[in-house]
Amino acid sequence: MRIEFLRDQHVSDLLSWGSLENAIIGQSNIVQQMQSLQKERKLCATGIECLDRILGGGVPVGHVVLVIGASGTGKTTLSLEFLIRGAIASEKGIFVSTVSPVEKILSSIDRFDFFDRKMLEDGRLNILHIDAFESSIGDALILDSLEKGMRLADLIGDKIRKINASRLVIDSFSSFSGQSNGVPIGPKVLSRLSSILFEAKCTAMVTADELKGSELAVADGVILMGDFERRGDLLRTMQVIKMRGVDHSRSRYVIDLTSCGVLATPLLRGGSR
Amino acid sequence: MSAEKKDKESASQHDLKNKLKSLAPASALALEVPMDKYFDLIAELIDNFAKTKNLECIYLLASLPSSTMINALEALSVDTARIRFIDCVTRMIFGEAAPSGAIDYIERPTMLENIILKVDYFMRKNTAKNPLVIIDSINALEAHNGLGILSEFLQVLLNMLRSKGAHSVLMFIKEQTKDEARETLSLLVDEYVDFS
Numbered sequence: 022m023r024i025e026f027l028r029d030q031h032v033s034d035l036l037s038w039g040s041l042e043n044a045i046i047g048q049s050n051i052v053q054q055m056q057s058l059q060k061e062r063k064l065c066a067t068g069i070e071c072l073d074r075i076l077g078g079g080v081p082v083g084h085v086v087l088v089i090g091a092s093g094t095g096k097t098t099l100s101l102e103f104l105i106r107g108a109i110a111s112e113k114g115i116f117v118s119t120v121s122p123v124e125k126i127l128s129s130i131d132r133f134d135f136f137d138r139k140m141l142e143d144g145r146l147n148i149l150h151i152d153a154f155e156s157s158i159g160d161a162l163i164l165d166s167l168e169k170g171m172r173l174a175d176l177i178g179d180k181i182r183k184i185n186a187s188r189l190v191i192d193s194f195s196s197f198s199g200q201s202n203g204v205p206i207g208p209k210v211l212s213r214l215s216s217i218l219f220e221a222k223c224t225a226m227v228t229a230d231e232l233k234g235s236e237l238a239v240a241d242g243v244i245l246m247g248d249f250e251r252r253g254d255l256l257r258t259m260q261v262i263k264m265r266g267v268d269h270s271r272s273r274y275v276i277d278l279t280s281c282g283v284l285a286t287p288l289l290r291g292g293s294r
Numbered sequence: 295m296s297a298e299k300k301d302k303e304s305a306s307q308h309d310l311k312n313k314l315k316s317l318a319p320a321s322a323l324a325l326e327v328p329m330d331k332y333f334d335l336i337a338e339l340i341d342n343f344a345k346t347k348n349l350e351c352i353y354l355l356a357s358l359p360s361s362t363m364i365n366a367l368e369a370l371s372v373d374t375a376r377i378r379f380i381d382c383v384t385r386m387i388f389g390e391a392a393p394s395g396a397i398d399y400i401e402r403p404t405m406l407e408n409i410i411l412k413v414d415y416f417m418r419k420n421t422a423k424n425p426l427v428i429i430d431s432i433n434a435l436e437a438h439n440g441l442g443i444l445s446e447f448l449q450v451l452l453n454m455l456r457s458k459g460a461h462s463v464l465m466f467i468k469e470q471t472k473d474e475a476r477e478t479l480s481l482l483v484d485e486y487v488d489f490s
Contacts, residue, residue: 134419254405275407281418286410287450291443 064267065187065224068106069099071285072244072259075274080242081266082187083219085211087194087236088228090246095257096228097121098278099246100190101129103226105136106282107188108145114188115180119151119196134280144184151196167201170210178217189218189225194236208235215239241265249273249288259285310335313487314343319424322452322462322483324432326476328490329469333366335489339428339463341372349426349461351377352416356403357434359384378420380412403438406447410454417458426461432479433470441475448482 064079073079080086088096104114118126126148130136140146154176181189191214197207211227218225229236237243242264249256260273274285310325317323327335344351355363360381367374377396382403384391391399398416400408413427429435429451436444448464455462464483466476468490480486 252404254402256405256407275411277408277411277415279411279415279418281415284411284414284418286407286414286454289406289443289446289450291440291446 066110067103068110069102069283071274071276071283072099072261075261075270075272075285076264076267077269078267080224080264082224083222084241084265085215085218085225085227085239086242086244086264087240088226088244088246089230089232090228091230091248094246094248095259095276095278095283096246097126097129097192099244099259099283100192100226100228101126102133102282104146104188104190105130105133105140108140109135111145112187113145113184114147114190115177115184115186116146116148116190116192117151117177118148118192120193123148123150132280133282135282147184147186149180165199165201167204167206167209170197170199170201170206171213174210174213174217177214178221181217181221181223186221186223189223191225191227193228193230195230198233205233205235207233208239211236211239215241237263242267246276249275256288258288259283309487310338310489311342313485314339317343317461317485319459319461320456321485322456322464324464324466324480324483324486326466326468326471326486326488326490329467331489332465332467333370336428336430336465337367337370337372339426340367340374340377341370344376344426345373347426349424350420352380352413352425352427353377354380354382354409354413354427354429356382356429356438357431359387360397363430378416380409380416382409403435406435406439406443410447410451413451414454417460424459424461426463427455428463428465430465431467431470432464432475433467436475441478445478445482448479452482 063082064076065082065084066073066079067076088100090096101116104116107114116126127141141148151173154173177189177191180186194207194211197210199206214225214227227240240263243262245260245262247258247260249258256275257277258273259276260271261269262271273288275288276283276285313323325335340351340353343349353363358366360379361384363379364374374396379397380400381391381397382400382405385399386402391397398412400412403409417425432444435447439447452462462483464479466479468488476486
């Protein structure tokens with residue numbers, strides 16, 4: 022169905038670009054299509070209690086959320102919890118690691134009270150290193166051409182469809198930051214992934230070390246992880262700065278990474294004096 | 295000890311027992327206590343109120359290190375086995391602290407959000423319902439943070455505790471409490487009791 026690929030932005034573009042007459046005739050049709058689209062577009066409750074509270078329920082299904090922050094701010098922990106909470110709810114998930122080997126990821130998830138090794142055995146949780154795609158595209162760690170990046174996105178899409186995954190994590194997308202003939206690969210690969218995920222109704226968290234304008238524009242949501250220094254104390258923080266289709270809080274929250282998962286509380290403003 | 299003083303003390307103990315009896319889950323009580331009755335009231339809270347109601351205790355320490363408080367409670371024959379301590383003092387003064395299952399350390403009493411998160415963590419880990427959370431003391435927290443941020447902190451913490459059905463008790467040391475703090479913070483609790 023054509024409408025399945027219609028995004029809010031496209032609808033507003035249609036309204037602004039078309040002639041007034043066409044817009045008026047088409048408007049009722051478009052409104053109906055939008056209403057049916059919004060009915061179809063359910064929220065994917067991340068299962069991370071504090072994040073779902075901030076988002077007012079979760080991330081729209083099929084959206085790509087960039088989780089951005091420096092090293093040690095909790096990006097991997099947040100995205101791992103997203104997959105494990107999904108597995109608890111019988112939603113299959115794939116974790117694609119571009120940095121750490123699978124064994125290292127496994128050793129870090131054992132500390133979660135809510136993690137069960139059965140999730141790996143029965144296929145609800147799949148952890149892959151990017152090397153797993155090496156036979157199809159050569160050295161997956163070196164993304165030196167746009168074609169290679171697109172091929173990798175397609176291969177991840179194949180994997181999602183094959184196991185019927187509802188959740189995907191790519192940790193980290195910084196490995197996709199190369200250039201091909203002076204053109205950045207990242208935004209185009211993210212755009213391809215975004216279409217694949219929307220079609221497959223698979224919701225994704227993609228981690229990255231730093232902000233990039235073009236990638237931010239492509240992503241449906243952006244969560245900023247960081248550190249906040251107050252009188253010599255360093256607090257770990259999380260802030261949702263963008264989430265299409267969701268009325269969410271834009272406040273900064275202080276977080277703690279615990280064996281019960283990520284916990285959050287509002288950053289106290291009285292401290293800014 | 296004079297008979298008059300003894301009578302006064304037993305009267306205040308009786309008052310506290312009555313106040314605690316009427317303390318419902320999800321409510322917050324502020325206790326303004328003179329220094330000479332401080333440990334007796336703490337003992338009453340933990341050894342009588344919490345024990346009778348079978349409540350787990352989360353004890354936030356901002357004025358004394360947990361080792362000192364545990365020694366003092368044991369000297370008063372108070373059972374500390376059911377208490378989880380959040381110690382905001384030891385690391386600030388001594389640096390590294392010996393790990394213990396019953397004690398969690400916060401770097402400094404200025405890391406107020408981390409205190410809220412630690413209480414939340416204990417409550418999630420612990421299956422016991424309606425725990426008793428003791429904040430000792432408000433004066434120490436005010437000295438480190440200032441009244442503005444402290445009142446914001448208590449608002450968030452007490453509302454979180456209320457939503458989870460916990461009993462909260464805020465300790466004020468009478469000799470150290472200024473009128474401004476008393477007035478501001480009394481707005482956040484359900485009942486403010488002066489035990490002078």
